[in-house]
Amino acid sequence: MKDIGLILGIRPDVIRASKIIKLLNNSSEIDFDFIWSGQHYSENMKDVFFNQLNTPFPDFEFNIDVTNDATTVASIIKETYSHLENNKYKAVMFLGDTNTVMGSIGVAQHNIPIIHIEGCMRSYDWRMPEEKYRKTIDHLSDRIYSYLPSYKQQGLNEGISDSIIKVTGNPIVDILDEFKDLFDSGVDYLNDDVKKFTNNQDYVLVTCHRRENILNQKSFERIINLINSSSKKVVFPMGYATQRKLKEWGLKLNENVLVIDPIGYLEFIYLLKNSSYCISDSGTVVEEACILGIPTIQMRYSTERPEVYEVGSSIKFDPTTEALELDQVHSKANELNKTEWSHPFGDGNSSEIIVNDLIDLAKKNEFNMHKKEDYDFDTSRSFLK
Ligand code: UDP
Numbered sequence: 290m291k292d293i294g295l296i297l298g299i300r301p302d303v304i305r306a307s308k309i310i311k312l313l314n315n316s317s318e319i320d321f322d323f324i325w326s327g328q329h330y331s332e333n334m335k336d337v338f339f340n341q342l343n344t345p346f347p348d349f350e351f352n353i354d355v356t357n358d359a360t361t362v363a364s365i366i367k368e369t370y371s372h373l374e375n376n377k378y379k380a381v382m383f384l385g386d387t388n389t390v391m392g393s394i395g396v397a398q399h400n401i402p403i404i405h406i407e408g409c410m411r412s413y414d415w416r417m418p419e420e421k422y423r424k425t426i427d428h429l430s431d432r433i434y435s436y437l438p439s440y441k442q443q444g445l446n447e448g449i450s451d452s453i454i455k456v457t458g459n460p461i462v463d464i465l466d467e468f469k470d471l472f473d474s475g476v477d478y479l480n481d482d483v484k485k486f487t488n489n490q491d492y493v494l495v496t497c498h499r500r501e502n503i504l505n506q507k508s509f510e511r512i513i514n515l516i517n518s519s520s521k522k523v524v525f526p527m528g529y530a531t532q533r534k535l536k537e538w539g540l541k542l543n544e545n546v547l548v549i550d551p552i553g554y555l556e557f558i559y560l561l562k563n564s565s566y567c568i569s570d571s572g573t574v575v576e577e578a579c580i581l582g583i584p585t586i587q588m589r590y591s592t593e594r595p596e597v598y599e600v601g602s603s604i605k606f607d608p609t610t611e612a613l614e615l616d617q618v619h620s621k622a623n624e625l626n627k628t629e630w631s632h633p634f635g636d637g638n639s640s641e642i643i644v645n646d647l648i649d650l651a652k653k654n655e656f657n658m659h660k661k662e663d664y665d666f667d668t669s670r671s672f673l674k
Contacts, residue, residue, distance in 0.1 A: 290377040291320040292651040293404070296369065297347075298326030298389030301573040303338040304554055306384055306406070308463045308640035314345050318648045322376065326365050326389040327353040331529075337553040342468070349376075358418070362391040369395030380404050380656035382647075383426060386419040386593075390426045397429050402656035406643065408433030409444030409454065414591035417501065423593075431657040432650065434643050436460075436634065437596070453658040457642045458635020461576050466637040468555070475559025478552070483524060486547050487560065492522040494564040495546075496571050501608075502588060503534045508608035510540060512588055515606060516568065517543045518615035524560060526552050566622040568606075575603055580632045584625035586618060600630040 293313070297306060313321045325347035329335050339346050351368035354360040369392035373381070382404035383390040393403050405426050412420050427433060427444060435441040436459040444454050476484065486492070495516055502508050513535075516523055523546040527535070532548075542548060552560075561567055561577060566584040569575055572594060578585045579602040587597065590609045597603035604621050612618060650656050 290379060291322055292379050293319065293321040293647060294324055294372075294376065294378040294381045295321060296324045296326055296381060296383055296389060296392050298328035298365070299385075299387050300329050300334050300338060300551075301571075302384050302387075302389070303335065303344060304342065304464060305460050305573065306640075307338070307342040307344040308467060309406070309460060309643055310344050312640055312644040313647070316644065316648060319644075319651050322348045322378070324348065324372065325350040326368070326392060327351045328355065328361060328365070328387060328389050330355075333551050333553065334528075341554050342464070358388055361388045365389055365392040366395040368392075370398055373399045373401065379651065379654060380431070382406065386410070386423040386426075388422075390422055393426045393429050402431035403429050404432045404434070404647075404656065405430040406434045406460075407436065409435045409440040409447075409449065410593040411440075411443045412591040412593040417591070420593075431659060432646075434646075436639070439596075450659055450663045452660045452663070455642075455646060457646075458637075458639035459576065460639040460643070461573060462580060462632075462634050462637045463640045465558070465577060465580055468558075471555055472558045472562055475553075475555035475557070478556040479559070480549075483547065483549060483560075486522060487524060487563070490522050491565045492524055493519050494560050494567045494569075495523055495525040496528075496567075496569045496574055497525075497531055497588065498528040499570045499589070501590065502570050503531050505608075506538055509534060509538065511608045511611065512570075513540045513542065515586075515588070515612070515615055515618060516546060519545065519619055520616075521545070521565060521619075523547065524549070524564075526550065526557065526560075566626055568622075570608075576632075576634060578602065579630070580634060582629065584622050584628075586622050596633045600633055601625065601628060602630050602632070 310323055353364035380402040381396040383393055384406040396403050408427050414420055433454045434457045435454050438456050441454045441456050497512055525546055525548045527548050528551055561583055562581055567578050568586045570588040575585045575587050575597050579597045585603040586606050587603045588606045588608050590607050606618055
């Protein structure tokens with residue numbers, strides 16, 4: 290029996306967990322398998338990150354049906370369940386709030402302890418599938434790694450046991466730190482069009498992929514209007530689902546907007562570091578920008594990352610309502626560009642904290658961190674009186 294199976298499945302998972310994977314892989318004290326759920330599968334949404342971040346490729350890859358969210362989740366549960374029939378682990382670990390973490394149902398069916406990295410983040414917006422996923426996996430888990438004390442408190446407020454939640458800091462800080470000397474080389478991976486477009490220019494970087502933004506025509510139109518109202522050049526690495534929706538709804542971007550396919554990590558962070566500000570609905574990009582000192586306009590009605598507003602690195606653009614003064618939104622972001630803040634995400638040793646804890650738990654064979662009283666119940670209720 291191995292100690293841990295780690296199941297990941299999307300671009301930001303590889304990025305955020307890359308140091309955790311390397312530490313687990315290099316440790317003689319823990320035996321681990323890395324499993325890819327198959328949610329992201331193309332070269333530029335998956336392989337490029339393993340290559341650029343020197344991260345070992347998965348030991349196993351599931352074969353799943355990504356037709357829609359339901360088929361994706363159903364086949365991840367099925368694949369997880371079958372994998373665990375043939376491969377034994379003391380615990381199975383997930384990260385985040387995606388379709389992939391719903392594989393935890395397949396782990397629960399085998400009654401194997403579940404570990405959740407990025408636990409207890411909450412947007413308190415029950416309309417987001419991600420919020421439902423987060424709550425589900427947190428309440429199935431036996432060990433939770435929460436990035437910040439405030440996230441842990443959110444878990445405690447829901448009755449999750451104090452004994453299972455450990456605060457670790459956010460591993461994205463570790464990655465930006467580990468690769469800080471390589472980001473300037475990111476320019477070499479950009480194609481000539483992007484290099485020419487951005488060279489010695491003020492530009493804005495944009496990403497947009499969230500379901501609630503691109504599947505709602507009105508919200509998506511407001512986002513396109515915001516981007517089109519930029520007086521600066523705009524570089525927009527656009528995910529494939531967003532490209533499809535743009536076409537389907539016949540929306541047009543101005544000439545000062547350069548749309549490209551998704552790009553690798555080194556070139557993306559190169560563009561981010563050199564941008565005037567970033568407009569994004571991505572969870573990870575607003576954290577990265579905050580850490581790197583780049584302002585963001587966050588295109589979200591609700592967020593599970595309110596810290597970026599609290600430290601003043603981000604301003605909110607709500608795509609669900611009409612914003613009358615779009616140029617004001619841009620000028621506020623320009624103003625933020627002149628201010629400084631300290632990021633609240635930790636000091637860059639989160640991956641080590643997580644891996645050291647896992648090694649400790651593996652040695653003790655104690656991945657279920659619940660105390661007896663967490664599931665001790667009043668047995669008298671089982672008796673008919
Ligand atoms: N990213 C990238 N190339 C791109 C766009 C984003 O490498 O073209 C990186 C970005 O730096 C961040 C992650 O991908 O680390 C964000 O992924 P995404 O926005 O898809 O997911 P989310 O963070 O919202 O879950």
